[in-house]
Amino acid sequence: MYRELTRLLPLLAVLLTGCQATAVINGLTPTSGYTLIEGHGYGDDPRQRLDIYLPDRPKPNAPVVVFVYGGAWTSGDRGSYRFVGQALSELGYVTVIPDYRLFPAVAYPDFVDDIARAMAQLPGHLEAHGCRAPLAVALAGHSAGAHTAALLATAPAYRDHRPDNVELVGLIGIAGPYDLPLDDPLVTGKFDRRRDNRSVNPVALAGPETPPTLLLHGAADVTVSPRHTQAFEQALLGHGVAVEAVIYPDAGHRTIIGALAAPLRFLQPTRDDMDRFLGGLVTGTGCGTTPN
Numbered sequence: 001m002y003r004e005l006t007r008l009l010p011l012l013a014v015l016l017t018g019c020q021a022t023a024v025i026n027g028l029t030p031t032s033g034y035t036l037i038e039g040h041g042y043g044d045d046p047r048q049r050l051d052i053y054l055p056d057r058p059k060p061n062a063p064v065v066v067f068v069y070g071g072a073w074t075s076g077d078r079g080s081y082r083f084v085g086q087a088l089s090e091l092g093y094v095t096v097i098p099d100y101r102l103f104p105a106v107a108y109p110d111f112v113d114d115i116a117r118a119m120a121q122l123p124g125h126l127e128a129h130g131c132r133a134p135l136a137v138a139l140a141g142h143s144a145g146a147h148t149a150a151l152l153a154t155a156p157a158y159r160d161h162r163p164d165n166v167e168l169v170g171l172i173g174i175a176g177p178y179d180l181p182l183d184d185p186l187v188t189g190k191f192d193r194r195r196d197n198r199s200v201n202p203v204a205l206a207g208p209e210t211p212p213t214l215l216l217h218g219a220a221d222v223t224v225s226p227r228h229t230q231a232f233e234q235a236l237l238g239h240g241v242a243v244e245a246v247i248y249p250d251a252g253h254r255t256i257i258g259a260l261a262a263p264l265r266f267l268q269p270t271r272d273d274m275d276r277f278l279g280g281l282v283t284g285t286g287c288g289t290t291p292n
Helices: 002-015 018-027 078-089 110-120 122-129 144-154 227-238 270-279
Strands: 034-041 049-055 064-068 095-098 135-142 166-174 213-218 243-248
Touching (some): 034 078, 049 122, 064 144, 078 095, 078 270, 095 110, 213 227, 243 270
Parallel strands (some): 064 135, 213 243
Antiparallel strands (some): 034 049
16 A cells, blocks of 8 residues: 555645645645644744744754745745655654745845845744854745745845854755745735845845855756756855855756655655765754653
8 A cells, every 4th residue: 555655646736726735735645753833934024933943853053944934925825845854853853844934925125024034033933942142043945935045045135144143164055046036926026125136136145255055956846946946056156155056957846855754755865865964064052862
């Protein structure tokens, strides 16, 4: 039975979309190995909430991973990404998945500001769970979430105003539109409040202060072209940033992130590559005790 189900899962991943797909994936995701703390508030809006995944066996001095989901800045919720929290906490990483306000209720910079605010408040949320300040954080994101994570890692407006008790030690971008196409139908209207085009373009904002970076993309991605990852990689290399870009030959826009789910990991090595990168980050502080 399990073997037959395994054969069907790639088909499900392709045929199902949105909430229907994640409901199926989450239903097949293990619930053991971590403690889930749901709905920590970091602001007054109902969308300003985050979930924390505390591993039963945390890695000593490992960075906290903050995962920003995609959805073209118009959709998504933290509960749909339990498979991501499970995948990373199983490896020993305290994992945080925030919700953020969405377009058209808000526009840039509000949805980026939300993630910055959530990250700034993490030391207070995690102190009781064995995490010490300054808190080492690795930002990860998929699609629009990868763009947000990249902005937080490159834009001076965010980098220079990060609180002293939070240290951004790494960036993982998965299928992100880093060279933001402002005339794309999925983008138009959402960044109209930008100061200029450069201020929302991580490729243009890349600099020597950008932390070590892992970029993952699928060659079969027809939603966000792999050229975005290639352009961002070249920009970072030009500034001497430690960066690795991996293009999976047969991965699409959804399968590259869906492969984090326990029953779909045979599709792509997304989780293995993330673990390898996170394990190589040098941190002086982090989370390293079993939650109470």
